[in-house]
Amino acid sequence: MTEQSDSLVKRRGFLLGTAAIGALAVAAAIKIGKPFEAVAASDILRQAAPELHSYQPSFFTEDEFRTLSAMVDRFIPAGDEGPGALETNVPIFLDLQVGGDYGHEIYLEGPFVKDPSPLMGYQLPYLPSDIYRKGLAIFSAEAKKIYGKDFADLADAQKDEFLTACEKGKIDFAAHGEEYLTSSGFFGHVLGDTKNGYLADPMYGGNKGMGAWAMIGYPGARASFREWVKQHNVPYPLGPVSVMGERA
Amino acid sequence: MAIINDEVDAVVVGLGWSGSIMSIELARAGLKVRALERGSDQTSKDFAYPMPADQYGYDVRNKIFAKPKDAAMTVRHTVDDTALPTRKWGSFGPGSNVGGAGLHWTAVLIRPTPTDLKLKTYADETYAPRQLQEDMQLQDFPVTWEEMEPHFDYFEKVCGQSGKAGNVKGEILPGGDPFEGPRSNPMPLPALEDTLNCSMFKEAATKLGYHPFPNPSANASQAWTNPYGQQIAPCNYCGFCSKYPCLNYSKASPQTTILDALKRHPNFSYRTNAEVVRVDLHDDKKTARGVTYYNENGEEVFQPAKIVLLCSFQFQNVRLMLLSGIGTPYDPMTGEGVVGRNYAFLSNGNATLFYKDKNFNPFATAGATGQMFNDISPRPGFEDGVKYGFIGGAKIHSSQATGNPIGTSLPKGTPNWGAGWKKGMKDWYGHSMKVSITTTCMSYRGNYMDLDPTYRDKYGNPLARITFDWKENELKLQQYLRDIVLNITKELQPDSFTESFLKMDSHYDLRPYVSTHNVGGAVMGDDPKTSAINKYLQSWDVHNVFAVGGNAFPQNFQANPTDMIGALSLFSAEKIVGEYIKNPGALVQA
Ligand SMILES: Cc1cc2nc3c(=O)[nH]c(=O)nc-3n(C[C@H](O)[C@H](O)[C@H](O)COP(=O)(O)OP(=O)(O)OC[C@H]3O[C@@H](n4cnc5c(N)ncnc54)[C@H](O)[C@@H]3O)c2cc1C
Numbered sequence: 001m002t003e004q005s006d007s008l009v010k011r012r013g014f015l016l017g018t019a020a021i022g023a024l025a026v027a028a029a030i031k032i033g034k035p036f037e038a039v040a041a042s043d044i045l046r047q048a049a050p051e052l053h054s055y056q057p058s059f060f061t062e063d064e065f066r067t068l069s070a071m072v073d074r075f076i077p078a079g080d081e082g083p084g085a086l087e088t089n090v091p092i093f094l095d096l097q098v099g100g101d102y103g104h105e106i107y108l109e110g111p112f113v114k115d116p117s118p119l120m121g122y123q124l125p126y127l128p129s130d131i132y133r134k135g136l137a138i139f140s141a142e143a144k145k146i147y148g149k150d151f152a153d154l155a156d157a158q159k160d161e162f163l164t165a166c167e168k169g170k171i172d173f174a175a176h177g178e179e180y181l182t183s184s185g186f187f188g189h190v191l192g193d194t195k196n197g198y199l200a201d202p203m204y205g206g207n208k209g210m211g212a213w214a215m216i217g218y219p220g221a222r223a224s225f226r227e228w229v230k231q232h233n234v235p236y237p238l239g240p241v242s243v244m245g246e247r248a
Numbered sequence: 249m250a251i252i253n254d255e256v257d258a259v260v261v262g263l264g265w266s267g268s269i270m271s272i273e274l275a276r277a278g279l280k281v282r283a284l285e286r287g288s289d290q291t292s293k294d295f296a297y298p299m300p301a302d303q304y305g306y307d308v309r310n311k312i313f314a315k316p317k318d319a320a321m322t323v324r325h326t327v328d329d330t331a332l333p334t335r336k337w338g339s340f341g342p343g344s345n346v347g348g349a350g351l352h353w354t355a356v357l358i359r360p361t362p363t364d365l366k367l368k369t370y371a372d373e374t375y376a377p378r379q380l381q382e383d384m385q386l387q388d389f390p391v392t393w394e395e396m397e398p399h400f401d402y403f404e405k406v407c408g409q410s411g412k413a414g415n416v417k418g419e420i421l422p423g424g425d426p427f428e429g430p431r432s433n434p435m436p437l438p439a440l441e442d443t444l445n446c447s448m449f450k451e452a453a454t455k456l457g458y459h460p461f462p463n464p465s466a467n468a469s470q471a472w473t474n475p476y477g478q479q480i481a482p483c484n485y486c487g488f489c490s491k492y493p494c495l496n497y498s499k500a501s502p503q504t505t506i507l508d509a510l511k512r513h514p515n516f517s518y519r520t521n522a523e524v525v526r527v528d529l530h531d532d533k534k535t536a537r538g539v540t541y542y543n544e545n546g547e548e549v550f551q552p553a554k555i556v557l558l559c560s561f562q563f564q565n566v567r568l569m570l571l572s573g574i575g576t577p578y579d580p581m582t583g584e585g586v587v588g589r590n591y592a593f594l595s596n597g598n599a600t601l602f603y604k605d606k607n608f609n610p611f612a613t614a615g616a617t618g619q620m621f622n623d624i625s626p627r628p629g630f631e632d633g634v635k636y637g638f639i640g641g642a643k644i645h646s647s648q649a650t651g652n653p654i655g656t657s658l659p660k661g662t663p664n665w666g667a668g669w670k671k672g673m674k675d676w677y678g679h680s681m682k683v684s685i686t687t688t689c690m691s692y693r694g695n696y697m698d699l700d701p702t703y704r705d706k707y708g709n710p711l712a713r714i715t716f717d718w719k720e721n722e723l724k725l726q727q728y729l730r731d732i733v734l735n736i737t738k739e740l741q742p743d744s745f746t747e748s749f750l751k752m753d754s755h756y757d758l759r760p761y762v763s764t765h766n767v768g769g770a771v772m773g774d775d776p777k778t779s780a781i782n783k784y785l786q787s788w789d790v791h792n793v794f795a796v797g798g799n800a801f802p803q804n805f806q807a808n809p810t811d812m813i814g815a816l817s818l819f820s821a822e823k824i825v826g827e828y829i830k831n832p833g834a835l836v837q838a
Contacts, residue, residue: 077670109333225485229443
């Protein structure tokens, strides 16, 4: 069976475990008249993008999810320009992706080398789920060690200071027995995935209400511009649509 | 005990561009043809709107590419390094499934030049002895322009090529590429619409004395019925092209241009989830008996065949020859052997130009949208190569293969995260254009392919190993091209710009995507000492095996490869049908 021929709602990585969205799934199941087990994330998202504060993560633990949410909030904060990562459900995107089949295409046969040249690309012995699990544990422990508090409870300036140290590779993951993943590597993965979730189609769980697309002026899945292509240097007037047909 | 299939006249390994062309041409001649494709089936129905309009799925997660898990190779810079596997795709991304990379290509469809086909001759005539790098291994293609031209012409009709001819039967036409080889016909369809970046680039390049023309495209600009009777719809500039399957039946692919017609031939059949692991030879090693593959249940199957056509993309063609003992493996120390010899890639570079007050609407674009010029190319009259001591050139272009937001370029000084990044996205998405280079790449003694001693695939077979790095010639070329791009940039007066070019001390970086224009490794030639296959793509050693694809290129020219791959496939098919099946044996006497 090809991934391409899967129907939208059956897409792998999209089916949530029964524990996943809990009450929300039940509500959606009632609304769309399907048995609870057959409700896919996409159905739920189509009904109503879940509220982040009531979302039960299916992959991350509560603690991990709290730390991760605090990270992505600093990566793309709320503010006047447009919605931030929390308002657009980026943590839900990360939970669905990292707990789904994301990264299962990676060639993971050994041997693995420590400290390879960065030119050689991805050389970790890890799936994304390993990177998040191992990385978040060390990240949280180090923040606590330095500041005496959970990362999520730090002031914004402290959060940014700690994230910058991670970005620059200054947090010593090796001291925690981690042989492959560095703090900058972990930082880069979470930042990259955060941007992806912010800008991806909402069917993946983030970019709630297509808020990021509306902010930048990207029309999403409209995908038909035969007439428009000749209009040079004119701002495009229409708002975005999503693969599932939402409009903003 | 392996399952044994019914015998066929020709087995085609891989059902992408070259496999589809070989299949239909041989099926039309009445041969019993069977294609074996390692991936799954996929038809245009699977790509109906709005499914492909999904950047994260197709561009970031590479939904329809081969998975590295199933198709990795290993790479190192020199023979002294330990090669590491391509655990994720970076600088290139091979295809899988029916259609191959031909389904998610960008569809710039352009010919090499007559000089490109005879580059060794050109170099010998143009450069002083020993002026060029000593370890360079240039070779002529063993075919002439006149032999190839009818096949370019035909393949371009198959694809519904859209663009402006620059040279029809020797007459130079305004608005086309004056440096192209003489064409027998104009391009089948008019050029795609220009976007804003195209018209700006065209004006600046023209002012500076260059000869820009619209990127020749296999995104059809108008409705088209091709020689196989397949109908292609006019492109709707959906913006989801390079790395995506076409949602509009407009981009030439095996699906839109060949497969439906092919499937109507009762003497053609195909199997999917059928990964070929070797070509089986007769005891005398002079002919093949057929191929062995694993089917979807993981069972080993033997497919007997009178002719074996390797159409599995450059990497796999070379690897299957090495795994099967077809031809002598290349040894970079002695320079002897031919399989793996002359692997080449290409480099790119660009300037990104930012304009606060311009709306480029980059989402409204076809894959091939762009303007380019070929003034900088190995050609009679181009003197700077000799002057600066390099051979080669580049398409210099402003293209817009896709304009989706993930990965948007931002001006210098924009923070990588935080409020500043978000503001950067808001201010600058849709307000930049690129001026880019896509370069030639010569072949060298030390750039080659063999089998990896350590890393294996899921069947336990060694991965292909690539040894490749940039050489001084290519790095000098980049410095020369950078000056030209920056000069054009100056003419275009952006508010600011960023640049990305190789430096003289750069090494091959596996991370950023360049292009999937990997070539060589089983090159065509006149001499069995320096080529693995003859001009008809026939193995010198095993005469009923043909290696069809970019593997045949002795070095890489600046045109995109697929026009040449299509034309070579047709040229080889014609010879197989016209001569080989009547009188199997070597088609060229060494
Ligand atoms: C993103 C992208 C953009 C591109 N843009 C352009 C462009 O603008 N212009 C251009 O000229 N070219 C472009 N190309 C390159 C173009 O796609 C290739 O040149 C072309 O597809 C090569 O044809 P092929 O038949 O050799 O390989 P493919 O079309 O890739 O077909 C090979 C097939 O063989 C199958 N296969 C491999 N191994 C096995 C095995 N062991 N057993 C069975 N089956 C096997 C594969 O799954 C695949 O289906 C692009 C490529 C990519 C990835």
